[in-house]
Amino acid sequence: MKYKQIKWLILILPTVTITLWEYIRHAFLLPYISMELGNILSPVLVFVVTLIFLRHLFSILERYQEELRWEKSEKSILIEREKLARELHDGIAQSLFLLSVKMNKFERKKSLEQEVDFQKIKQTLQHVHEDTRQAIKNLQYLPNEDVFSWTDTIYQYVSELKKNHLLDVKFEWGIDEETLSTKEKIELFACIKEAVVNVIKHAKTNQIWILSKETEDGWICKVKDQGIGFTNDNVHFNEGYGIRIIKDRARDMEWEFSMKRIDNETVIELKKENK
Template sequence: MSLNNQRIKWLILIIPTLTIGLWEYVRHAFLLPYISMDLGNFLAPFIVLTVTLTLVRSLFIKLEHSHEALELEKSTSAALEERESLARELHDGISQSLFLLAVKLDQLDGLTEEGPVRQLSEGLRETVRVMNDDVRQAIANLRLPPSPEAAAWVVPLRELLGETAAVTEAKAQFTWTISDKSLTDKEKVELHACLREVLMNVRKHAKASHVYVIGESDDQGGFRCAVEDNGIGFTGNPLQSPGRFGLRMVKDRATRMGWSFSIERKGDRTVVEWIKQGGQAQ
């Protein structure tokens, strides 16, 4: 990438010089009988400006994109290094301490006869085992590349689904593959608000035993986001039902963002979804 940037920088420096040199050659070799010296001198800066606004400007844009990609790569690399460092600290600190505690509990078992102390020791050993499994899982997760579901702004969405499932005693499933960097800050805010309102509607009215939140991206920069539940559904147009202001607000938000919005019954599920077409700018 650095070699490509060097070429772009050299082209940005050379193109204006080559342009004025080529203009002077053509003017003296072919156009001198038709264009006076004063007119030629007058046209020269405009010709250089035209070339700069076309070729050189496009090179500047490529250089900016290259710098942005490089900064993103550096940021990702730094984040991965930080995650690896944290994983090492967990392994060398907490994980080793838990192992040592398990050894001490084994020694305590050898010195203790059956009774309350032995039972307490066995309970502590089980707690240590569970904690050790959790720490090992955390270390493994830290050493994996971050997934779309782990993005900071996505975590509250998963927690919101969990709260909805807890209140309604429903089973929840969260599937999210929309890349964090594919969304603008405004899109994240609007998606969060829409999902929150729809999940609140499920909590109040659906009486569902299963609730799903789905976020899927496409290859053109668009996405499909949906909340599905197997609740009691609706009759008529829910957007026209009295008291359903929340759904109308969600539809208005989606419309303002240029997303399509729909709510319909598909089989035994109520599906609320909004879609951004690929290539659609925000």
């Protein structure tokens, strides 16, 4: 029995009961039951019939409500788990990967260069610590719009890529910060970091382009490289967890996402069109 059917039965049952009773009473029982006794029996009969049938209907309705509460609870848990997975992957997993790369290089370095590499490893470990704390904080609190300086953050990130990871980053930024909401800044920055790490992991190149510009009805942001790529025919087979996270973020923000191979360049593009 469906939820709407139960509600209609709860509404209709008392009316149907009293209608049938009054018909039977006037058609067949007037010679045997006085008017006063019939008036007394009417609410009693309605109460008894309603109690018998509505107890069963209410039990079904309560079961539906309990199932609905359980589904909402499960959905909220899944949302939190996905959010936690994003935070951990964006911060800890990326830093640990870069740390493992540095450790492998460290083993092959000469002793004179060990001190420099050791300092870089310490910096990466510090980033892991900071990312962990930030991930926990992000799960507990909403970002403070007053203290979030997105422009400084992204320029600092590019500077760290050049300094700590020996990357040649071609950075051209043309999106005015005022055109982005706080949530857009956070999500776009996370997508850029994810795309850069994807290049470091898979492209086998030390050159990255981070480009953006405003359009008539929105903006476009691209991260591209000239490393080992893929063909457009098998692009879906090359989508790891990081790329899926970018796609999910873009979908949640109602941005357009694309990943293409154009003239020996892998291009990840995010595009917003104002509606």
